[in-house]
Amino acid sequence: MIEFQNVTKIYPNQNRAALESVDMTINKGEFVFLVGPSGSGKSSFLRLILREERPNDGRIMVAGNDLAKLTNWKVPALRRKIGCVFQDFRLLPSKTVEQNVAFALEVIGKPRRFIKRVVPEVLDLVGLEGKHDRMPDELSGGEQQRVAMARAFVNRPMILLADEPTGNIDPATSIGIMKVLDRINRTGTTVVMATHDAAIVDSMRKRVIELEYGKVVRDQNRGVYGQNY
Ligand SMILES: Nc1ncnc2c1ncn2[C@@H]1O[C@H](COP(=O)(O)OP(=O)(O)OP(=O)(O)O)[C@@H](O)[C@H]1O
Incomplete structure (x- = not known):
């Protein structure tokens, strides 16, 4: 469903890569937590999936599309297959x-x-x-x-991307939000959620991908949040 092959993203005028040689596959129907310190590349990863940003190197496949080959007029159709939820509701x-x-x-x-x-x-x-x-x-x-x-x-949508969806919500209420995301995932929608919420990650025991300085440093099934960031 989502495949990164040796993906590197360097923003203009930055000397450090936001993502460096990232290789990973997220299959249809998976629920994945993306964790890591602030600035480790989580939001960049999500923006690349949406083709809001483009990589400097490597290949990204989303729902059968090679994003480098996708013409601009096909980008709205790609984004229709991807739902997004943010920390600030919008x-x-x-x-x-x-x-x-x-x-x-x-x-x-x-x-x-x-x-x-x-x-x-x-x-x-x-x-x-x-x-x-x-x-x-x-x-x-x-x-x-x-x-x-x-x-x-x-x-x-085939994919739901959530960027810190519980970031502005108290812990008790966050449990309800996660139940909804879980329900959405059970309909077959692939969910990728960037989060700093250790309690949520530890309670759900889903796949956890950890980024540090733009590199994947852990990819764990039924994983935990890990150290505190
Ligand atoms: N538009 C941009 N222009 C330049 N540098 C950027 C841009 N967006 C992100 N960066 C840099 O890329 C790196 C990764 O940022 P990113 O926002 O992806 O991290 P993050 O893990 O989502 O952080 P947070 O947990 O704070 O949201 C950081 O060093 C950041 O400063």
């Missing part, structure tokens, strides 16, 4: 919960009938039944992140 403040999720389908031209049917289904999946008409500022942080997950998943 909801539209003037739209309701339901409208925020529906909007993700409207912009890709889905019919209204379809939108009316699938939006309530996905809001149930993330545990937001009864909150469809709330505005984002009437929700807790955990609920806002559930909206963001519903929006990322409503199009049933």
